[in-house]
Amino acid sequence: MSDNVLIIGAGQAGAQTAIFLRQNHFTGSITVIGDEAYVPYERPPLSKGFLAGDVEIERMSMRPPSFYADKGIDLRLKTAVLHIDRVQKTIGLANGEVLSYGKLVLATGGRVRRMISPGTELPGVHYLRNVDDVLGFRDRLTAGARVVIVGGGYIGLEVAAVAVKRGCKVTVLEMMPLVLNRVVAPEMSRFYEKVHRDAGVDVRTSETVSGFEGKGRLARVRCSDGTAIDADLAVIGIGIVPNVELAVEAGLPVDNGIVVDECARTNDPDIYAAGDCTNHPSRVSGERLRLESVPNALGQGKAAALAIVGAPVPYDEVPWFWSDQYDLKLQMAGISKPGDQVVIRGVVDARKFSACYLRDGVFVACQAVNMAKDFLQSKKLISHRVRPDPSLLADANTPLQAFLPDAAGG
Ligand SMILES: Cc1cc2nc3c(=O)[nH]c(=O)nc-3n(C[C@H](O)[C@H](O)[C@H](O)COP(=O)(O)OP(=O)(O)OC[C@H]3O[C@@H](n4cnc5c(N)ncnc54)[C@H](O)[C@@H]3O)c2cc1C
Numbered sequence: 254m255s256d257n258v259l260i261i262g263a264g265q266a267g268a269q270t271a272i273f274l275r276q277n278h279f280t281g282s283i284t285v286i287g288d289e290a291y292v293p294y295e296r297p298p299l300s301k302g303f304l305a306g307d308v309e310i311e312r313m314s315m316r317p318p319s320f321y322a323d324k325g326i327d328l329r330l331k332t333a334v335l336h337i338d339r340v341q342k343t344i345g346l347a348n349g350e351v352l353s354y355g356k357l358v359l360a361t362g363g364r365v366r367r368m369i370s371p372g373t374e375l376p377g378v379h380y381l382r383n384v385d386d387v388l389g390f391r392d393r394l395t396a397g398a399r400v401v402i403v404g405g406g407y408i409g410l411e412v413a414a415v416a417v418k419r420g421c422k423v424t425v426l427e428m429m430p431l432v433l434n435r436v437v438a439p440e441m442s443r444f445y446e447k448v449h450r451d452a453g454v455d456v457r458t459s460e461t462v463s464g465f466e467g468k469g470r471l472a473r474v475r476c477s478d479g480t481a482i483d484a485d486l487a488v489i490g491i492g493i494v495p496n497v498e499l500a501v502e503a504g505l506p507v508d509n510g511i512v513v514d515e516c517a518r519t520n521d522p523d524i525y526a527a528g529d530c531t532n533h534p535s536r537v538s539g540e541r542l543r544l545e546s547v548p549n550a551l552g553q554g555k556a557a558a559l560a561i562v563g564a565p566v567p568y569d570e571v572p573w574f575w576s577d578q579y580d581l582k583l584q585m586a587g588i589s590k591p592g593d594q595v596v597i598r599g600v601v602d603a604r605k606f607s608a609c610y611l612r613d614g615v616f617v618a619c620q621a622v623n624m625a626k627d628f629l630q631s632k633k634l635i636s637h638r639v640r641p642d643p644s645l646l647a648d649a650n651t652p653l654q655a656f657l658p659d660a661a662g663g
Contacts, residue, residue: 256281257355263287266528267360269554300411359526363493371464377471396420405432409490510543515567517557527553584628587618
């Protein structure tokens with residue numbers, strides 16, 4: 254077992270790797286290096302409770318600051334890593350320091366995808382990835398403020414829900430014909446669109462933004478069809494790109510994420526990677542995936558730690574994710590794709606239903622709105638590649654676990 258682990262990135266994957274290393278009796282030195290100013294924290298509240306002002310930053314911390322010192326984890330914040338030297342087994346920091354590693358973990362996450370449009374640099378135009386981003390605009394979500402959200406994905410819609418609840422006049426601009434277009438069935442997209450419209454959000458689909466205008470500050474958002482929407486604030490949420498530059502420069506395989514195996518190992522025996530920045534093989538999905546979710550960051554962090562202590566256990570969890578908007582808890586398991594057969598269980602208008610996805614007859618994904626049981630049970634169906642009868646599946650009175658083979662269900 255190597256006695257010196259360096260972890261690049263003090264996000265959820267990086268911190269969790271360090272925590273799991275100690276939980277698994279790793280006694281060597283652990284250094285976690287992150288370029289943000291905050292002890293590792295959970296990002297989901299950024300577009301939910303923290304944005305709304307209901308959750309304090311301390312409550313988002315994965316562990317209190319004292320935890321790291323108590324566990325002998327050297328946490329270096331506000332420190333960027335610029336370079337990896339795989340021959341010398343060192344990394345170079347922005348402050349000029351060079352640190353040696355026995356094992357190295359890349360947990361560099363992702364950064365927001367930037368729009369290439371005129372006016373994005375205007376004050377009033379924002380992105381959302383970290384605490385400082387939220388602090389940069391949260392106070393401007395006041396009653397009557399005109400807020401334009403570019404991108405009708407989860408983060409955009411969560412921001413819309415918070416903003417409209419605060420009395421803002423909110424417009425969501427989505428270039429695709431449906432919100433949440435890439436990730437959910439049209440039935441689910443239309444449901445969320447209606448929920449937002451009913452709450453007072455102006456949802457405009459098939460609308461492309463051409464630029465941001467204003468003299469010295471954002472005044473309006475211009476669309477490709479010439480429409481102008483007056484705006485005090487714009488929040489752009491059009492996805493992220495993985496931070497893979499260090500890996501690329503170091504010559505590690507990268508293909509939409511740092512390529513790792515099921516134990517978070519790269520092709521360098523001393524380098525591991527975990528979280529949003531990775532591309533890993535998923536047994537359940539039967540393909541390689543780059544996921545952007547907390548469970549994935551934690552699961553891969555655990556896999557990396559176990560591999561480092563010499564007790565590798567493959568990361569083999571059914572992918573899952575959640576989104577909170579208004580009083581709706583959307584919980585998703587598995588990965589749906591366009592073309593999957595969709596079976597709706599429950600009553601959409603009652604805001605309690607789930608969309609189940611079958612691919613070639615196999616249950617591959619479930620998205621449950623206020624249906625926690627379906628969500629939980631669906632993971633087993635996905636894992637066991639169950640082939641339910643679609644007409645029976647549509648009956649919400651039949652629990653999903655009834656479709657499991659006896660041995661698995663018991
Ligand atoms: C607003 C928002 C809401 C979300 N909501 C949900 C949700 O509801 N459910 C869910 O499952 N997931 C959600 N996610 C996604 C989830 O937060 C991420 O998947 C998770 O944080 C990934 O963790 P990570 O450690 O891989 O990456 P990150 O959290 O991105 O952490 C990586 C860290 O490494 C740092 N770093 C990068 N390069 C360097 C370098 N060279 N030197 C030093 N430091 C570096 C970065 O600045 C960052 O601090 C949300 C994300 C956001 C932004």
